[in-house]
Amino acid sequence: MKELIVAKFGGSSVKDASAMERCGKIVTQNHWRKVVVISATYNTTNQLEEMYRLARLDLPEAKLLLGKNRERHFCLAKDVLASFKTDALEAVIDDLKELYKEAEDLLLETNHGPKSERLCRGSMESAQQEIMAQLYSVGERLSSRIFFSYLKHLMPDRSLRHIDARSMIRTDSNFLEARPKWEIITTKAETLLGDIFHKDEVVVTQGFIGMDEMGRTTILGREGSDYTATLLGHALKPASVEIWTDVPGIFSVDPRILPSAHVIHEMDYDDATLMASLGAKVLFDQTMAPVCNLGIPVYVASTLAPESGGTWIKRLSQTSGPVGMALASHPRTLKQLEQRFGHNNPGILLGEKVGVISVIGTLPGNFSLDTFLGGMGITSKVLEQGSRHISFAIPLDRMEEAASALHSRLY
Ligand code: ADP
Ligand code: ASP
Ligand code: MG
Secondary structure (H helix, E strand, O other), X not given: OOOOEEEEEOHHHHOOHHHHHHHHHHHHHOOOEEEEEEOOOOOHHHHHHHHHHHHHOOOOHHHHHHHHHHHHHHHHHHHHHOOOOOOHHHHHHHHHHHHHHHHHHHHHHHHHOOOHHHHOOOOHHHHHHHHHHHHHHHHHHHHHHHHHHHHHHHOOOOEEEEOOHHHOOEEOOOOOOOOEOHHHHHHHHHHHHXXXXXXXXXXXXXXXXXXXXXXXXXXXXXXXXXXXXXXXXHHHOXXXXXXXXXXXXXXXXXXXXXXXXXXXXXXXXXXXXXXXXOOOOOOOOOOOHHHHOOOOOEEEEEOOOHHHOEEEEEOOOOOOOEEEEEEEOOHHHHHHHHHHHHOOXXXXXXXXXXXXXXXXXXXXXXXXXXXXXXXXXXXXXXXXXXXXXXXXXXXXXXXXXXXXHXXXXXX
């Protein structure tokens, strides 16, 4: 049946009680939003990463940070459940406590050295990565547990299920950047969720996390919850996959950097893939792959302003003119791009001083990037050029200025 919607809510959309309430309202507004994928709350994954780093250095701050995060989640659970006459809070807090115990044990283990059962399956490095992936998973499991309980009270007449995403998202054993096994995911999701079309049911699950064939936790890569949503889309063939975030769609350029950016209302899968894979943080780089061949549309919109509309990503006939720009300045993104561009640019070093701007779409025939930027006294170097994009290295301290000038000239 076509109407089914897989809806994913990102970290900033579940950061506090009022944010979670907005997500709840969105779920209730369309009866077909039956599969709900939830990220960890805002900044939790970064904090788990930091805790791991501190624990490996045997620093007591690891535990302090865990304690702070625990307080935040306890408060969130109390706040979202406060308006319901319920004793459910106790059960939620018990489950959260268990998850924090798991995190605490993992931090101890990383510090004392991985347990022998992990080591006998792989190297010290992979055993540490296994610990890290499991620690990361705690973030998504905390937020989904709270949101599940909240939704249950918000929609007392509907049936709700909380499913551990690891029972569906099967991957290889590359713990921190696991590759999903699409066929197994489809079989698992069909088995667990196949009847959802006919039932008045809402399922809450986590983004970002998976499981290898030995039952060990993996993650799809940082920011990977968008990918979980489209992998479930691939498996269940819904009418659409929705990515709910903190901006009302994909903009011509990151609106936090250039407030003059405008929303792109419709976008082709290939252009969206280029934007995401060249550094536009709004979508995980592989998000489109599971759904583009099936033609399942992806809708990107804001939980802060759901009525403002958003971006529909679907198969479009080729357009001419520029579509958008991706700005890459985050160290993690630049590392990924270094690998991508490294093949044709041996020895390339992106990072502290050098960032990347990519223009997606086509440029006007008489336009020369080199001349345009040269006119501003900015030296740039083309790193990759395709029929729908051009990426170039640029000094990081001139990036915003160059992006702003290019945006005014081209968009
Ligand atoms: P979530 O937590 O919902 O996954 P993200 O932080 O991963 O949200 O992605 C949303 C952010 O992406 C926005 O706040 C925005 O700053 C950034 N962003 C980067 N490029 C773009 C773009 N072209 N259009 C919209 N947002 C963008
Ligand atoms: N929570 C994970 C991260 O921050 C996944 C996601 O939000 O997409 O990377
Ligand atoms: Mg994201």
